[in-house]
Amino acid sequence: MALIVQKYGGTSVGSLDRIRNVAARLKSTRDQGNQVVAVVSAMSGVTDGLLKMANELSENPSERELDVLVSTGEQQSIALVAMALQDIGVAGVSVTGRQAGITTIGSHTRGRIEDIDPRYMNELLAADKTLVVAGFQGITQQGAIHTLGRGGSDLTAIAIAAAIKADVCQILTDVDGVYTCDPRIVKNARKLPEISYDEMLEMASSGSKVMQSRSVEFAKKYSVIFEVRSSLNNNPGTLVLEEHPAMENVVIRGISIERSQARVTVKGIPDEPGMSGKILGVLGDAEINLDMIISNIASDGYARHSFTMHSNDLGKAQAALKPLLSELGPNAKVETEGGIAKLSAVGIGMRSHSGVAATMFKALGNAGINIGMISTSEIKIAVTVDERFIEDAARAVHDAFALDKAPIWFLHDKSSWEKCFSLDGMKTFHRTRVALP
Amino acid sequence: MALIVQKYGGTSVGSLDRIRNVAARLKSTRDQGNQVVAVVSAMSGVTDGLLKMANELSENPSERELDVLVSTGEQQSIALVAMALQDIGVAGVSVTGRQAGITTIGSHTRGRIEDIDPRYMNELLAADKTLVVAGFQGITQQGAIHTLGRGGSDLTAIAIAAAIKADVCQILTDVDGVYTCDPRIVKNARKLPEISYDEMLEMASSGSKVMQSRSVEFAKKYSVIFEVRSSLNNNPGTLVLEEHPAMENVVIRGISIERSQARVTVKGIPDEPGMSGKILGVLGDAEINLDMIISNIASDGYARHSFTMHSNDLGKAQAALKPLLSELGPNAKVETEGGIAKLSAVGIGMRSHSGVAATMFKALGNAGINIGMISTSEIKIAVTVDERFIEDAARAVHDAFALDKAPIWFLHDKSSWEKCFSLDGMKTFHRTRVALP
Numbered sequence: 115m116a117l118i119v120q121k122y123g124g125t126s127v128g129s130l131d132r133i134r135n136v137a138a139r140l141k142s143t144r145d146q147g148n149q150v151v152a153v154v155s156a157m158s159g160v161t162d163g164l165l166k167m168a169n170e171l172s173e174n175p176s177e178r179e180l181d182v183l184v185s186t187g188e189q190q191s192i193a194l195v196a197m198a199l200q201d202i203g204v205a206g207v208s209v210t211g212r213q214a215g216i217t218t219i220g221s222h223t224r225g226r227i228e229d230i231d232p233r234y235m236n237e238l239l240a241a242d243k244t245l246v247v248a249g250f251q252g253i254t255q256q257g258a259i260h261t262l263g264r265g266g267s268d269l270t271a272i273a274i275a276a277a278i279k280a281d282v283c284q285i286l287t288d289v290d291g292v293y294t295c296d297p298r299i300v301k302n303a304r305k306l307p308e309i310s311y312d313e314m315l316e317m318a319s320s321g322s323k324v325m326q327s328r329s330v331e332f333a334k335k336y337s338v339i340f341e342v343r344s345s346l347n348n349n350p351g352t353l354v355l356e357e358h359p360a361m362e363n364v365v366i367r368g369i370s371i372e373r374s375q376a377r378v379t380v381k382g383i384p385d386e387p388g389m390s391g392k393i394l395g396v397l398g399d400a401e402i403n404l405d406m407i408i409s410n411i412a413s414d415g416y417a418r419h420s421f422t423m424h425s426n427d428l429g430k431a432q433a434a435l436k437p438l439l440s441e442l443g444p445n446a447k448v449e450t451e452g453g454i455a456k457l458s459a460v461g462i463g464m465r466s467h468s469g470v471a472a473t474m475f476k477a478l479g480n481a482g483i484n485i486g487m488i489s490t491s492e493i494k495i496a497v498t499v500d501e502r503f504i505e506d507a508a509r510a511v512h513d514a515f516a517l518d519k520a521p522i523w524f525l526h527d528k529s530s531w532e533k534c535f536s537l538d539g540m541k542t543f544h545r546t547r548v549a550l551p
Numbered sequence: 552m553a554l555i556v557q558k559y560g561g562t563s564v565g566s567l568d569r570i571r572n573v574a575a576r577l578k579s580t581r582d583q584g585n586q587v588v589a590v591v592s593a594m595s596g597v598t599d600g601l602l603k604m605a606n607e608l609s610e611n612p613s614e615r616e617l618d619v620l621v622s623t624g625e626q627q628s629i630a631l632v633a634m635a636l637q638d639i640g641v642a643g644v645s646v647t648g649r650q651a652g653i654t655t656i657g658s659h660t661r662g663r664i665e666d667i668d669p670r671y672m673n674e675l676l677a678a679d680k681t682l683v684v685a686g687f688q689g690i691t692q693q694g695a696i697h698t699l700g701r702g703g704s705d706l707t708a709i710a711i712a713a714a715i716k717a718d719v720c721q722i723l724t725d726v727d728g729v730y731t732c733d734p735r736i737v738k739n740a741r742k743l744p745e746i747s748y749d750e751m752l753e754m755a756s757s758g759s760k761v762m763q764s765r766s767v768e769f770a771k772k773y774s775v776i777f778e779v780r781s782s783l784n785n786n787p788g789t790l791v792l793e794e795h796p797a798m799e800n801v802v803i804r805g806i807s808i809e810r811s812q813a814r815v816t817v818k819g820i821p822d823e824p825g826m827s828g829k830i831l832g833v834l835g836d837a838e839i840n841l842d843m844i845i846s847n848i849a850s851d852g853y854a855r856h857s858f859t860m861h862s863n864d865l866g867k868a869q870a871a872l873k874p875l876l877s878e879l880g881p882n883a884k885v886e887t888e889g890g891i892a893k894l895s896a897v898g899i900g901m902r903s904h905s906g907v908a909a910t911m912f913k914a915l916g917n918a919g920i921n922i923g924m925i926s927t928s929e930i931k932i933a934v935t936v937d938e939r940f941i942e943d944a945a946r947a948v949h950d951a952f953a954l955d956k957a958p959i960w961f962l963h964d965k966s967s968w969e970k971c972f973s974l975d976g977m978k979t980f981h982r983t984r985v986a987l988p
Contacts, residue, residue, distance in 0.1 A: 130607055164627065170567050171631055172638040179637075182645045183630035186623035190601065193620035194608055200616075201609040208619045212649075213694055234694070257650055257671070 116148045116281040117239070121249065121271035123287055124158035126345040127191050130198075133157075137198035137206070139286075139345075140244055144204060151235070151245040151278065153271040154195055156187025177222035181251075181261045184223075185211070188248035188267075195246045207243045209235060211251035211259075214274065218252035218260040225252055225260030227269060227332075230277035239278065247274060265326030272329050276336035283333075283340040284351070285325065290344035291352035292317065292324055294517035295369040299505045302518035306368065307350070310357035313367045313460050316494045320370040320458035330354065357462050365463040365470055366515040371504050372456045375405070376425040377487065380435065381418040382445030385411060392438060393419055400434035402427045405456070406489040406496065416445060420487060422498060425452050454486060455504035458496040459511055471495050477514035483507050553585045553718040554676070558686065558708035560724055561595035563782040564628050567635075570594075574635035574643070576723075576782075577681055581641060588672070588682040588715065590708040591632055593624025614659035618688075618696045622648070625685035625704075632683045644680045646672060648688035648696075651711065655689035655697040662689055662697030664706060664769075667714035676715065684711060702763030709766050713773035720770075720777040721788070722762065727781035728789035729754065729761055731954035732806040736942045739955035743805065744787070747794035750804045750897050753931045757807040757895035767791065794899050802900040802907055803952040808941050809893045812842070813862040814924065817872065818855040819882030822848060829875060830856055837871035839864045842893070843926040843933065853882060857924060859935060862889050891923060892941035895933040896948055908932050914951035920944050 120140065127133050136152070143150045164183050168175040192208035199206025215231030238245055249267025252260050262269055268285055275283035291305040292314065309317070311334035318327045324342055333340055333354065343351025383389050390409060397404060406422040423431060428450060439446045464470050471488075474495055478485055483506060486498035499507050512518065557577065564570050573589070580587045601620050605612040629645035636643025652668030675682055686704025689697050699706055705722055712720035728742040729751065746754070748771035755764045761779055770777050770791065780788025798804075820826050827846060834841060843859040860868060865887060876883045901907050908925075911932055915922055920943060923935035936944050949955065 130604060133608065167567060167631060168634055171570065172634045175634045176637055179630040179633045179643075179645055182633075182647070183627055186626045189623045189626075190620055193616040194604060196616045196619075197605055197609045197612045200613055208616055210619070210696075259647075 117151070117278065118143060118148050119151045119153060119271050119275040119278075119280045119283040121153040121267055121283070121285045122155065122195075122345060123267065124155040124161070125288055126286060127154050127156075127195065128158040130194070133191075133194050133198050136195055136345075137202055137204070140195075140199060140206075141202055141204050144244060149239060149242070149244075151239070151247060151274060151280065152195060153247045153249045153267060153274060154188065154191045155249050155267045156184075156191055157194075160187040160190065178258065181222045181225075181259045185248070185251045185259050185261055188250050192246045192248045199244055199246070205241075205243045206246055207238055209238070209245050209247045211248050211270070212253045214247050214252075214270075215277075216252035216270065216273070218254055218262070220260070222258075223261055224263035225254075227252060227262065227273045230273055232274075232277040235274070235278055265329055268325055268329040269332060272333045272336075272338050272340055275338045275340070276332075280338075282353075283338055285340055285342045286345035287324075287342060288345070289324060289342070290347065290349055291342050292322070292354075293368065295508055295512050296322070296371070299371070299508050300369075300512045303512065304518050304520065306352045307520075308353040308355060308361070309367055310361055310462055311354060312357065312493055313462060314354050316458065316460040316491070317368055317370045320372060320456065320460065320494070320496065322368070322370040362463045362466050364461060365467045366459045366461040366511075366517060367463075368460055368517065369508055369511055370458050370460065371508055372405075372458075373501055373504060374425045375422050375454045375456050375498065375501075376428040377420055377422050377451045377454060377498065378428070378431050378435070379418055379420040379449045379451075380442070380446065381412065381416065381449065382414075382443070382447050383417040383419065384443050385415065385417045389417060389442065390419060392441070393435070396434045396438050397421070397431060400430050402431050402434070406487055406498070408487055408489065422454070422456065422487065428452060451486075453501045454498045455501040456496055456498050457504060457507050457511065458494050459515070460494045462493050464493050464495070473514055474511055477510045478507055481506055481510040483510070554588070554715065555580060555585050556588045556590060556708050556712040556715075556717045556720040558590040558704055558720070558722045559592065559632075559782060560704065561592040561598070562725055563723060564591050564593075564632065565595035567631070570628075570631050570635050573632055573782075574639055574641070577632075577636060577643075578639055578641050581681060586676060586679070586681075588676075588684060588711060588717065589632060590684045590686045590704060590711060591625065591628045592686050592704045593621075593628055594631075597624040597627065615695065618659045618662075618698045622685070622688045622696050622698055625687050629683045629685045636681055636683070642678075642680050643683055644675055646675070646682050646684045648685050648707070649690045651684050651689075651707075652714075653689035653707065653710070655691055655699070657697070659695075660698055661700035662691070664689060664699065664710045667710055669711075669714040672711070672715055702766055705762055705766040706769060709770045709773075709775050709777055712775045712777070713769075717775075719790075720775055722777055722779045723782035724761075724779060725782070726761060726779070727784065727786055728779050729759070729791070730805065732945055732949050733759070733808070736808070736945050737806075737949045740949065741955050741957065743789045744957075745790040745792060745798070746804055747798055747899055748791060749794065749930055750899060751791050753895065753897040753928070754805055754807045757809060757893065757897065757931070757933065759805070759807040799900045799903050801898060802904045803896045803898040803948075803954060804900075805897055805954070806945055806948055807895050807897065808945055809842075809895075810938055810941060811862045812859050812891045812893050812935060812938070813865040814857055814859050814888040814891055814935065815865070815868050815872070816855055816857040816886045816888075817879070817883065818849065818853065818886065819851075819880065819884050820854040820856065821880050822852065822854045826854060826879065827856060829878070830872070833871045833875050834858070834868060837867050839868050839871070843924055843935070845924055845926065859891070859893065859924065865889060888923075890938045891935045892938040893933055893935050894941060894944050894948065895931050896952070897931045899930050901930050901932070910951050911948055914947045915944055918943055918947040920947070 196206035196208040218225035220226040249270040297303040409419040633643035633645040655662035657663040686707040734740040846856040
């Protein structure tokens with residue numbers, strides 16, 4: 115018997131019929147001998163309806179009151195799902211964020227989970243209840259209601275899985291897993307059976323928005339194995355877990371792209387200490403999120419710094435840098451370039467394989483695509499290209515690393531795999547793997 | 552400066568415009584130098600909408616989950632009212648039942664307030680905030696969400712007024728006070744400036760459904776002076792308070808009627824101990840609410856018992872009594888009569904005035920109305936009449952006691968009156984009173 119946390123988003127509970135489907139799914143997971151804790155979002159549309167009322171009442175509604183208002187959406191869902199469970203003979207019990215013992219810190223509308231006291235949930239589990247927990251909410255030590263901001267229900271599910279020591283946490287969503295690349299762009303993109311936390315984080319920060327980074331970070335911190343899978347079918351999804359040795363056999367796990375990027379280059383900077391700090395300081399004060407940051411000494415003996423950012427921030431960046439130019443000296447100059455996109459190849463196998471960058475650049479060169487900036491991390495190589503060619507670039511790199519073909523690898527830990535694969539729908543996937551001696 | 556609790560029902564917060572009106576009203580009460588705590592219901596329609604979903608999901612939805620679901624309605628209202636306050640520059644703060652420290656006992660969907668810990672509310676008041684508290688809800692010692700059942704928001708308001716030692720509690724509703732009789736029936740019915748708790752309770756139990764009895768009982772127990780007034784205008788309403796000596800100068804405070812009554816008479820009962828207990832026992836087991844209960848020895852030497860009840864219960868009562876008849880002996884027989892109504896005249900002045908029943912019966916006789924059963928308490932005389940004549944009966948008794956004319960009486964406690972009258976809108980009313988030496 116496994117203890118499974120299943121998270122259902124707003125679309126999955128978006129109507130009474132869908133709530134009945136969720137209840138049936140939870141029942142089927144139970145019928146297979148598991149205990150289940152569901153974490154649910156508000157019915158889709160409910161949160162927006164509440165926010166609309168708030169914005170009609172006030173141009174700038176108080177965030178404390180927004181939390182009080184919006185958190186009712188999840189409270190309604192949990193009651194309705196619990197009722198639907200009871201109606202099919204399952205002992206469903208709703209659990210609010212407060213009842214789940216979720217204490218938060220930080221600001222209203224973007225609280226952070228500080229601690230979970232799982233005693234009440236554990237009592238209910240000991241009584242063999244099926245819990246339906248409100249995602250996206252918690253309370254502060256002082257008893258104020260907090261919501262957790264975007265992706266908050268995923269975070270709730272993963273944090274609860276850690277607190278009640280669940281065997282796995284399933285994030286049921288409208289995509290059916292994490293792909294080697296966006297299948298709308300690369301037709302032969304393949305759903306990944308597994309991906310490491312670090313790879314998932316790099317994919318997320320490079321544009322693959324399956325989940326918010328902080329949920330993945332939380333899972334990594336507390337070693338929560340979670341699976342991204344579809345709420346519409348029973349196909350196995352993608353397991354996200356700590357890397358294991360066999361994973362390094364795969365050089366590149368996946369490719370992510372990010373469009374609408376812009377580059378700003380400040381050139382003619384005297385090669386003196388403190389210059390970079392000044393430049394990054396004014397951009398930070400202007401609340402511009404920088405992505406790639408590259409600096410170098412040019413042939414003219416002056417330093418130059420280049421940054422990428424979302425193209426929406428380009429104007430703000432130019433305005434922020436303008437007053438600084440005179441301070442940087444007579445030769446300082448700002449150049450900008452819009453219409454670029456970023457392609458990132460991610461894989462922990464890079465650490466133990468050489469020639470990865472060469473393979474990637476050669477593939478792009480063969481496709482006639484010019485590379486702009488290059489930035490690397492231990493498990494990522496990112497390049498900028500002309501935005502018009504980003505899809506071609508993705509296909510070329512996907513092909514070069516043969517990402518459409520499933521790799522053959524070791525089972526790293528048979529017992530823990532079997533625990534995961536014994537969950538509903540995972541059996542087929544298990545059989546496709548080959549255990550090498 | 553007075554501390555005032557104002558309760559607004561679902562209609563008063565039934566749209567964003569009405570929420571703005573409530574906020575404006577709260578602001579105006581503050582602008583007059585008072586501190587205000589609002590207690591609000593769910594926006595009208597919201598609770599019904601939630602119940603509809605629950606009933607679609609389950610034929611018999613769990614009462615625990617109904618509480619979780621339905622309590623979101625008030626939580627939404629408090630956030631929205633607080634936002635509307637902030638939008639007009641008033642420091643509104645929403646307070647859930649839990650945050651208000653309301654602990655409850657009893658069953659789900661009909662919890663009873665056990666205790667209020669007002670510390671958080673007092674902190675907010677000390678910081679000069681305008682509180683917006685969710686009516687109708689509390690939590691158990693174990694942390695489960697309870698709703699308080701019908702009239703629960705009134706109860707919340709009165710209980711909070713007691714807990715924070717408010718000067719007065721205003722119940723703002725769609726009627727503008729308690730009348731000497733239903734003004735739709737008696738055109739010259741007069742709004743009462745004040746009524747004692749006991750009179751209000753007798754009126755409530757006799758068909759005048761301005762408020763649930765338990766709210767009035769709670770107010771009496773904790774000496775909370777409350778005022779029933781309209782949320783649509785600023786007219787003074789009716790103060791409900793502990794009786795004071797001057798109140799006894801008024802013989803009859805008001806008249807209430809109750810339609811759709813039925814009478815059941817069991818006759819031919821041997822005059823032996825235990826017979827009444829048997830009969831009341833089977834009716835109680837059948838969950839029939841009896842109103843008037845009269846028993847007597849008839850001229851034939853047998854006992855007879857008569858009861859009134861709502862006519863909906865008549866069939867159930869007959870079925871319950873049938874198996875009992877043989878036990879009661881060969882002469883036992885059940886007679887029933889539908890189509891009757893009850894008229895009750897209520898007033899604490901009855902205790903010190905004689906001839907009240909005579910005046911009432913004479914008035915009914917002069918109007919050609921036959922009296923059925925008669926029942927009295929220390930402060931009430933109730934009679935049944937043919938339902939077709941109940942409105943004529945009400946008018947006849949109203950006239951006989953000259954209830955359309957305001958009595959002249961003493962001010963019983965000048966300082967406490969002035970406190971109440973200094974609240975907005977009460978000044979006019981004050982001037983109409985005459986202080987006798």
